[in-house]
Amino acid sequence: MLKSKEHQNQEGYVSQYLDIVTCTQMKEIEQQANEAGLSYYKMMENAGNAAVRFIVEKSQKIENRINDAIIFCGKGNNGGDGYVVARELAVRGMNVTVVMADGQPKTEDAIKNANIVLRRGIPVIDAKAYFQDIPEIVEAADIVVDAIYGTGFHGSFQKTVRDCAKLINDGSKSDTKKMVFALDIPTGLNGDVGEPDADTVVADYTIAFHRLKPVHRLKEASPYCGEVVVASIGID
């Protein structure tokens, strides 16, 4: 399911690991999968669950008890993956808070997953209105998940998103035990060209979905990506 560099030889993932698809190609692959019967919703479910398995595995290796997780969600499908992660970490007994870094979810599947999170009583903070509440939650967090933008990111940050990215980066400097996981691509990097924004999220781990994107291989992006693993989202 998860293919990392160090696993590539013993598990025989070499060719798959080396495959790179552009963001446009990835969208085409998802569209074809959807038309073949693997719905977008199911791919999001698979992406979120694969990320959770990786997060839980990594967390347990470092410490026995992981309690607090904060998930920064954007308004698109990367945010949708984040809502799945939030729900599933809560199911596993973690104390989860979600931050809407860029307002309400806008895509159909992200809206569905955000509604599930709300129905389950997981706290959701709108960063545009209640930013002042977020720093202490980041400070206390063991796990930070960046689900603000993925393959859809272009241009530059709006103010609140920049403030959230800064908070993630400052928080991880102040507490060495905090682990930052980026879903698909660290927020601030364009998946194809990889020119980093100055406040790009600095992740310990990046969980790329289905295939690597060009940015995962760019030298200038590697300080932001940390260790990159590739997770299956159910596409053959």
Ligand SMILES: NC(=O)C1=CN([C@@H]2O[C@H](COP(=O)(O)OP(=O)(O)OC[C@H]3O[C@@H](n4cnc5c(N)ncnc54)[C@H](O)[C@@H]3O)[C@@H](O)[C@H]2O)[C@@H](O)CC1
């Ligand atoms: N259905 C799908 O296509 C799936 C997508 N997946 C996830 O969805 C991601 C792609 O989702 P989206 O295409 O919704 O895009 P993102 O979630 O990356 O971005 C969300 C939205 O933000 C907008 N945006 C981009 N740059 C911005 C900026 N600088 N300021 C403000 N807004 C900006 C984009 O137009 C986009 O609509 C992937 O990286 C992956 O994590 C996975 O859930 C698997 C299934």
Ligand SMILES: [K+]
């Ligand atoms: K992300």
